[in-house]
Amino acid sequence: MAGQEPESPKQAASPSGQAAIPEEETSRWAETVMSLEVKVFGLEAEITGLSSELEDSQQVIREWASAFGSGVIADMQAYGGARDAKEVENFLFDMEQYFLAANVEDEAGKVSTAIMYRTGDAKLWWRTKYSEIQANQVRLDTWALLREAIRVQFFPENVEYNARRALRKLEHTGSMQDYVKAFSALMLDIHDMSEKDKLFTFMEGLKPWARVELQRQRVTDLGSAMTAAECLTDFASKTRRDRQTTPSPVQNKAGGAKSFRSNSNRGGGDRKPHAQSGLQGSSSRSKPQENRQGAPQRSIGCFL
Structure with a gap:
């Protein structure tokens, strides 16, 4: 129509009725989007690497915390030069x-x-x-x-020689704990004894009943022998305690009923039954015994 200006190419309507986007601008936007995608991919890879490093660091911290507890190392005691x-x-x-x-x-x-x-x-x-x-x-x-x-x-002189001499004389005379402790202390100063010799020496120092029991258990090394020996000690101690707390019957001298006396404490307990039986025995001894015919038996005196 007359009086109308022709439409410019930029303002030309698209078939869908919307304004058409120039190809240069579309290409520029596409390049921008691709650049952003590359940066996003790079950031994702960097975040993944940082997460892995953080996890490794946390694992190291957990291991340190497990090894050192609170992280405070106890101070050592200084050595003063004792020749021990x-x-x-x-x-x-x-x-x-x-x-x-x-x-x-x-x-x-x-x-x-x-x-x-x-x-x-x-x-x-x-x-x-x-x-x-x-x-x-x-x-x-x-x-x-x-x-x-x-x-x-x-280091004192002849430490190992003296330890071997003491080990040869060591015997199980007291408690089993004392014997095991003394044997272990001497073994710290002996460095070249074989396992068989250690076991043999330990067994030879035991009391016969303990040695027989360990032989019955077929111990094969010093560690198992010491453990088994300490178990024997606990059993023996319990047996002794049971014997001490169990009352033992005592026969009256007069031939009467049995009275019971505890072995746990010589000075404690009720001694009335025992005392009465003693009185009965003394009274029976004071009376003259009769013979088979019923006549009293004459006491025989002592002549010098």
């Missing part, structure tokens, strides 16, 4: 356990940590050794070297 085999070995053992708990892995750290726990003669000895180290006369830069030097300096 068990005290020296206990200090060295505690030191190695402390290294594990405190995560001390390098040798220099182990040596420095062990030096801190010295007092008395042990600290004086280390001051002398430190002077020798400074003069390059000796090397103690590893825990193995320091441990051996401590043993050489503070």
